[in-house]
Amino acid sequence: xxxxxxxxxxxxxxxxxxxxxxxxxxxxxxxxxxxxxxxxxxxxxxxxxxxxxxxxxxxxxxxxxxxxxxxxxxxxxxxxxxxxxxxxxxxxxxxxxxxxxxxxxxxxxxxxxxxxxxxxxxxxxxxxxxxxxxxxxxxxxxxxxxxxxxxxxxxxxxxxxxxxxxxxxxxxxxxxxxxxx
Numbered sequence: 001x002x003x004x005x006x007x008x009x010x011x012x013x014x015x016x017x018x019x020x021x022x023x024x025x026x027x028x029x030x031x032x033x034x035x036x037x038x039x040x041x042x043x044x045x046x047x048x049x050x051x052x053x054x055x056x057x058x059x060x061x062x063x064x065x066x067x068x069x070x071x072x073x074x075x076x077x078x079x080x081x082x083x084x085x086x087x088x089x090x091x092x093x094x095x096x097x098x099x100x101x102x103x104x105x106x107x108x109x110x111x112x113x114x115x116x117x118x119x120x121x122x123x124x125x126x127x128x129x130x131x132x133x134x135x136x137x138x139x140x141x142x143x144x145x146x147x148x149x150x151x152x153x154x155x156x157x158x159x160x161x162x163x164x165x166x167x168x169x170x171x172x173x174x175x176x177x178x179x180x181x
Contacts, residue, residue: 015167016078016174022068025085028160029062032153037130039149045141046134049111050099052124054153055131057092061160064088078171086164093157099150103139111137 014020036055039045047055068081102111117123124131140149 011166012170012174015163016171017073019069019073021163021167022065022081024065025160026062026065026069028156029058029060029065029088032058032156033062033130039141040134043141048099048135048137049116049133050095050102050137051135051140052131052133053116054092054095054099056123057088057095057157059130060088061085061092075171075175079168082164082168082171086161086168089157089160089164093154093161096150096153096157099137099140100148100154102137103148103150 033055036047036051036058040047064081064084067084068077071077071081124133143149143152
């Protein structure tokens with residue numbers, strides 16, 4: 001019998017075997033950082049405290065992808081990768097939602113000119129070109145078709161979190177299926 005070529009089978013394979021997923025996570029995190037830097041340095045939209053915190057989620061996502069590409073492709077490593085991807089995606093999504101609330105006048109609007117990280121994680125001092133707060137929270141720029149950056153990041157974060165949870169579940173299911181056979 002020929003192997004299944006349904007879209008679900010292809011998705012299951014991509015999420016549970018090989019390195020394509022981790023290349024995609026690395027590329028997504030890198031693309032999000034490049035886009036943020038483009039908006040900052042080319043278009044002149046300086047980032048606020050919460051924008052930089054969301055940017056840290058994107059960078060974390062890219063670093064998870066890079067780390068997973070270097071580690072052996074084992075069950076434990078892949079599950080850890082899914083957990084870290086979920087964590088970075090959820091963090092980015094929460095910060096994007098906070099920004100969305102501020103730009104729609106529903107949040108508390110508190111924002112500072114410091115990043116608010118502990119001294120042992122002073123990325124704004126180590127890499128100011130990437131992580132320095134330069135504006136107060138107010139709005140995020142429109143990306144395209146009336147979609148703000150906050151809305152786009154919420155959507156991206158939701159998809160990333162969904163894929164991380166789905167991948168983890170499919171990996172558990174395929175592992176248990178192998179053990180039963």
